[in-house]
Every structure is written in structure tokens, then in C-alpha cells.
Amino acid sequence: MEHLEKKAQEIRKNLLNMIYEGQAGHMGGSLSSTDILVALYYDIMRIDPKNPKWENRDRFILSKGHCVEGLLCILADRGYFDKSILHTYSQYQSILIGHPNNKVPGMEVCSGALGHGLSIAAGIALGAKRKKMDIRSFVLMGDGEQAEGSIWEAAMAASNYKLDNLFAYIDRNQLQISGTTEAVMKLGDLRAKYEAFGWDVSEIDGNNMQQIIANFYEAEKNKGKPHLIIANTIKGKGVSFMENNVKWHHGVPTKEQLNEALQELGGVRS
Amino acid sequence: MSIPCRKVFSETILEEAKKDASIMVLCTDSRGSVMIGDFADELPEQFVEVGIAEQNSIGIAAGLANIGFKPYVCGPACFLSMRSAEQIKVDLAYSHSNVKVIAISGGVSYGALGATHHSLQDIALLNAIPDIKIILPSDNYQTIMLTKELLKEEGPVYLRMGRGAVPDIYQEGDSFQIGKANVLMEGEDIGIIGAGETVYYCLEAGRKLKSGGIHATVADLHTIKPIDKDTLHSITRKVKKLIVVEEHSINGGLGSIISSLYSEDTAVTVRKLALPDTNMVTGSSNEIFKHYGLSVDNIIKNVKELLKK
Incomplete structure (x- = not known):
């Protein structure tokens, strides 16, 4: 577990560097969701980075596509593509843009228009069931994103088709670009809402590696329903002056802020 | 005068799907209007009812394509093209998903049902999206042949047909190539x-x-x-x-x-x-x-x- 926690800190530092270097990015949500992505890509998911199109791979869709930076750092670290490409992020003619793009090895689809990912992940899960393949479909959504009506179309279908190979995470960091989720558009009792749609719902501390992993293996035992994991997180997690501060939804740190952030995360560039 | 193109489409895709288990037909509570009921009855494992949820139908199809299926999403042109325009743009065209959008009752096919059911903007809208093809067959024979061509076509295509029966233009032996008038x-x-x-x-x-x-x-x-x-x-x-x-x-x-x-x-x-x-x-x-x-x-x-x- 410790190595995963260390890995998460390393990824946080890498994504901060990448955002600074590219002079663009979404800090807050990338930092809040890092632990979930590390748990998926270093423990939970069955993948083969040397063979990104391996037929039996588990699939991951980043529905909250604006938080692509952490995912790019992870894909590079896992060996899907050369780490040197990370330096081209947001630069002229780079394949690494500010949202997921499936020209990047390991990226399943292009995403970033909110409210799309759950449908795609449901389609993958349904397809796996029809093919009788043991494939799990993962998707990470934002909490602000829950206002998109298409999510609830997908929630209905996933339950209708009993997609228990579908694992949908909500990065519940309570903040969206204009303020708190409850002030912008009240989400209320998300658990009750998804349960009413027929989902198996669990709730975890989404910045606690052990909880993320233990919860997944527990949830997987519950058959017959799709799984919704409400991952309570802290936006900007790991950098004190970014934590719970909506200003860091997106934004680029100064050199001094970058150095301070890297220090807080346990040292200089990794 | 023969039968509607949507009917020959559904017969052709059923015939092809019997030979190719990767063909998956999705509909949006539209099996009657698409005339795809026989397909749903005969090949339930290759059929997905999405309900009245066009955006979701395209997203699910993109997921099915990701896992190796050849999805055909069928529904009225007016709703499929505009309600799910962003899913077509991002999940299909931008992502280069191998999904065919089968839009039936295009144009003013629905006549007196009014502007809600007319699709007179679909070509303008989709033509501005890169990496998707737009096809309008003109008669039954061409519909059959272009449907078969679609199976060989990798990537997203929007195929629009009318609702009513149309007169024959072509005959057995005429050939068609996507992209060639x-x-x-x-x-x-x-x-x-x-x-x-x-x-x-x-x-x-x-x-x-x-x-x-x-x-x-x-x-x-x-x-x-x-x-x-x-x-x-x-x-x-x-x-x-x-x-x-x-x-x-x-x-x-x-x-x-x-x-x-x-x-x-x-x-x-x-x-x-x-x-x-x-x-x-x-x-x-x-x-x-x-x-x-x-x-x-x-x-x-x-x-x-x-x-x-």
C-alpha cells in the first residue's frame, strides 16, 4: 500500500510540473482524483501497457476529461508512451492536449465534453457481457458533472442491463468551476439517487489508497447491479494552498508556487 | 413503387447479422418506425433497446465499438442527429468509433407531425463535423447495396433514409461506392x-x-x-x-x-x-x-x- 501512496505523490508532482511546463491545466480536480487513478492503474485494472489494444483489457474512461494531466502522467509512467512526450503537453502540434484524446496510446476515447463517459463505459460493460468476456469497465466522473442529463440516461440503462462489471467513480470534491456543487446545482443525496436508479452504491474516502482498493474488491462481490463509488475527496489534495480552493479548478502556478507545492508533496521534481 | 428503404435496410442488416455476430443494432424505442422488430425477435443478443435516450444510444454504441462490435444505432433522423449531436461529434467522429447512425424518416417524411419531427438541419450540422460520412440512398436497391458497403467501412457514418416507399431508380447489377456519385x-x-x-x-x-x-x-x-x-x-x-x-x-x-x-x-x-x-x-x-x-x-x-x- 505504501508504494501506491508514494506513487500517488510522485504522480502529483509530475502533473504539477507538466501543468507548469505547458502553462495550462486543471490542478484541483487532477490532484483530488490522483489516488483513484493510481489505485486503478497500479493495482485494480488488468492491463498490458505494452499491448494497449489487448482485447481482454479492462477499460477506463475519464469522463471528467479536464483532469487529464494525472492520467497522462500515469500512462507514461506505466509505459504506454515515452515519458519525454509529457514535456510537449499543450504545445504546438503535440498529441497531448488538455483533454483525453485516443491518439494517445492507452486512451480509449476522446472525452472532455461532460456527461458522455458513463454511457460509453456502460456500452463497454454491456458489450463485454454480450461477448461473455471477463472485462471490467471503469469510469471517473466529476461531481459537478452529475448535472448533465445524459448521465441519468446512462444510469437507467446500466441498471436495466444489470451491468455489474461497470464501476463508476464520482470524484466528490464538492467544488466546480463556479463554486460549491451545492450552491451551483444541488446534488443532494447522491447515494439515494443512484440507489433509486438501481445501483450498488458505496462511499469512501477517495484520497485514502487503502479504502479505494479494499472497497473495490468488496464492491466487485455484489452481483446484479452496476457499482457507483462516491469517492469523497479534497480538491487540490496534497498542496495546502490549493486544497478546497475553487480558484485552483484551473490555473497555472507561478514558479514560486510550484516549488512550494513540490516541497509539500515531499521534495523536488521526480 | 416498392417498399420503404428502412424496410430493406432492416432486412439487409438482419441477413448480414446472421452471418456476422459482431453486428449490433441499437434502437431508441423506435423498433416500429425503423421496422427492426424482426431483428429484435430473431437476434436478441445482437439487439439493444436503449429507450427514448438518443444521447445515451450513441454513447453506448461508442462503448460497444470499443469492445469490437459494429453498432448500428437506428432511430428518427430528427432526434438522432440533433439530440445526440455532441455524442456524434465527440464519441463517434472525434474518437473515430466504428458506429453507423441509421437515421430514418429524414427530411419532411413525418409531414404533418411538424417541425419537431422534421430533420432539415442534419446535413448542415454533420457536414461541419470532421471524420464522419453522410449518405442518403435514393431507392431500395441502392439502400441494400450501400448497407453492405457500410459493413466494410471502418469509422462513423450517418445514413439517412425517408419514411415512405420510393420508386425504383436502379436495377440489379448497378454498383455503388461510398464517396462516388x-x-x-x-x-x-x-x-x-x-x-x-x-x-x-x-x-x-x-x-x-x-x-x-x-x-x-x-x-x-x-x-x-x-x-x-x-x-x-x-x-x-x-x-x-x-x-x-x-x-x-x-x-x-x-x-x-x-x-x-x-x-x-x-x-x-x-x-x-x-x-x-x-x-x-x-x-x-x-x-x-x-x-x-x-x-x-x-x-x-x-x-x-x-x-x-
């Missing part, structure tokens, strides 16, 4: 171009003009995107006046596409016969066609006017 008549006086249901009107006008001594080139541009520039250029090498007849808004459809192709060629005149930028008069699709001049007589009238210029 079919020239139905050759003449040196004028070019008449259609797609989908208007092709028959263009052809009839061409025949009548011929008997009156006016020789038209008539072409079926079944693939609207990518537009077949080669065939159009070979036509405009011979004739300098074109009439484009289409079941779409005058803004942004085939007429607009061809006009822009010749926007810097002052020698070529393009006249557009399309539906005006307004909500349609109440009526059947035939009545709407007639009301706004999508008719053989009006094509002939416009040809004569243009030739006098």
Missing part, C-alpha cells in the same frame, strides 16, 4: 443533382426535358460527405449550370456544399432547390414537397429559366 443521364445543356428521395424527381425531370430537346446530366450524390469533387468537376467541365435539388433546409445542405465548391469559379452557376428557412406548412411530405417546389415540374421550370440566362 452515380451519373444517371448524360447531357450537355445542364446538370441536375439530387440525393436521397429527390433523385427520382431529378431523373424524371431529365427524362421529360430530353423529350423536349433539352439534354441534362443527372447525378445521384448519395454520399454527401465526403463530396465527390471528381464527378462534380467532370460534370462542370461539360455543363456550366447546375440545379441541386434536396430535402433539406436551403441553409447548409447539398446545394450549399456544391455552391461553396464553385464559389471561386465564376463560370459555374449553382441554383438551389431546397426547403426554405422557415417551419414547413402543414401537410404530408408530398404536399410539402409540392408546396415548396420540390417537384418535377418546378425542376423543369427552373432548368428553362436558367438556360435563358
